[in-house]
Amino acid sequence: MNVFGNWSIVGFIVVLLGAGLALGMGGKPGTPGQSGALNVNSVASDPSAYKGSIRVQGVVSSVNTSDSTFSLIDSREYKACGVLTCATKFVQVRYTGTPPKVKEELVVTGEMVFSVKGYVLEGKELQK
Secondary structure: OOHHHHHHHHHHHHHHHHHHHHOOOOOOOOOOOOOOOEEHHHHHHOHHHOOOEEEEEEEEEEEEOOOOEEEEEOHHHHHHHOOOOOOOOOEEEEOOOOOOOOOOEEEEEEEEEEEOOEEEEEEEEEEO
16 A cells, blocks of 8 residues: 555545635534624524623514513524524523514623523623
8 A cells, every 4th residue: 555645545634624614614503603693593502602701693582571581583594484483492681771672683792691590691782
């Protein structure tokens, strides 16, 4: 067997892996997109994985003024189906400011924290 043949295969694999990483195929699901915000489905899939301040983009599907919370669904999912009830995942947001309107698309900056009802995004800032 030729030594150069083995190195050619290894080199080819290294080039493929490098190209995949450069194109974003090797990145962690839920890494920020061009807007710098994560999508709801990524955060909802593993909320404990997100430490510190994060930005999450989504569409408001419900508002509960009695406990200052609202739910976000994935923007892409909402745009694809056109109704608030088709989303399978959501992120619960606690925010003490003026509550957003249902169907409003926004980016929430805050931190994921564990509460009695599960993980919630403690919203510090809303951007429309």
